[in-house]
Amino acid sequence: MAFPLIRHVRAFVVRGGGADYHDQGEGHWIDDHIATPMSRYPEYRQSRQSFGINVLGTLVVEIEAMDGTIGFAVTTGGEPAAYIVEKHLARFLEGRAPNEIEKIWDQMYFSTQYYGRKGLVVNAISGVDLALWDLMGKLRGEPVHHLLGGAVRDELTFYATGARPDLAKSLGFIGGKMPLHHGPAEGEEGMRKNIEELATMRDRVGEDFWLMFDCWMSLDLNYATRLAHKAHEYGLKWIEEALSPDDYWGYRDLKANAPKGMLVTTGEHEATRWGFRMLLEMDCCDIIQPDVGWCGGMTELIKISALADARGVMVIPHGSSVYSYHFVVTRHNSPFAEFLMMAPKADKVVPMFQPLLMREPVPVNGRLKVPDTPGFGVTLNPDVPLHRPYTH
Incomplete structure (x- = not known):
């Protein structure tokens, strides 16, 4: 089965809930005096937002195929991750077949290894990878679990x-x-x-x-x-x-x-x-x-x-x-x-x-x-x- 090639990759950010589930309003249980590595400092003990747990926001990745089908996924990473997706990772997808999932992952990971390996960069890779699985499921007309x-x-x-x-x-x-x-x-x-x-x-x-x-x-x-x-x-x-x-x-x-x-x-x-x-x-x-x-x-x-x-x-x-x-x-x-x-x-x-x-x-x-x-x-x-x- 031949799949339409990938036309475009886009990265968006959004604030308030979403994948950055710590980005909640006042009074939410998830931000109420929870022990953290920063709890050793009294001024950061009551609220995780006080030391910046919600500064990044949500990352949304869209991958559009030549036939107009769009796969998407959400994760955390916000604007820094969006920069990585747009300026670095997109080159490994556009013009490629969406079923080249293993090769695309390998190229994304090893091309960023010198500044990545974990954390924000791997969050960005994760968002792209999940969007690719979503796209493949839509192109095949099947849920990802199939x-x-x-x-x-x-x-x-x-x-x-x-x-x-x-x-x-x-x-x-x-x-x-x-x-x-x-x-x-x-x-x-x-x-x-x-x-x-x-x-x-x-x-x-x-x-x-x-x-x-x-x-x-x-x-x-x-x-x-x-x-x-x-x-x-x-x-x-x-x-x-x-x-x-x-x-x-x-x-x-x-x-x-x-x-x-x-x-x-x-x-x-x-x-x-x-x-x-x-x-x-x-x-x-x-x-x-x-x-x-x-x-x-x-x-x-x-x-x-x-x-x-x-x-x-x-x-x-x-x-x-x-x-x-x-x-x-x-x-x-x-x-x-x-x-x-x-x-x-x-x-x-x-x-x-x-x-x-x-x-x-x-x-x-x-x-x-x-x-x-x-x-x-x-x-x-x-x-x-x-x-x-x-x-x-």
Whole structure:
């Protein structure tokens, strides 16, 4: 089957929600005294926005084929990532066949390796790669999960991330992951408050509902180990991203010293098969959590998942809505998925990337059938203004 060649690549930015889900209004639970690496500074402790977590905004990548078909995807990166897409990456797509996905990824990654490898550059590559998968699905008239080999289950099962696991249980989720609110700089009082919050939630949800802590890279090894052992009394299922993503040695030791039966998870801020190879070969965790919009896109997530599968490690992607749903439904080593509760009070189910995407599916009673519409099955909301800061 011959596909129309790629005519043009465009990169846009947008502010307020979307893929940059931290870019929320005042009073949202996602910005309420959550432990971070910056919590050691009192002036940046109350709000993550205070130290700039939302400065980049959302990146939207469009890839248009010669027949007018447009694939698109969203991730974070904002204007700096848009510059990289327009001024550097576009050359590896325009005039090429859209099914040359592996070659295009390889050229994007290795041409930027001298200033990229992780972070912002790989976010940009991820956005382009996901838009390419969306385009291919639309050109073939198939959902992306068909292109990935087809579903291995009828529906997805979800746990919820948010400030109210007790409400998540009432909404049908299998577990609730809470933000850790106090880090090492807040001393023993902060530790006590963390455990008290866990104990309160355990009383509310009962014994069988999963409870987890999302530590967002905020702890040191000693604190994380102590927290894990104190939390074990209340049946904490896992401790997530406790340390800096570069501290492979710390994760190795945390996993070795965690209470028996408690899982150590990480990888949200890791990128590419090489980064995850370190986590896996050093036995750093029980679950890896790549974000398909940050780790290198769908093309790279396939490779990362294969490495994990060979080692018996689960792959539970971080957030990323439809972009991860299409992947999770096709993999046995991804038995459930994450849903980010983006309602300000974490009290109802709303689309993760609102208001940017239309037809974005959400779980009902904690479950979801992945749509069979072509590509990723979503469209851009025409009422959300996009800005194209650069052209080529």
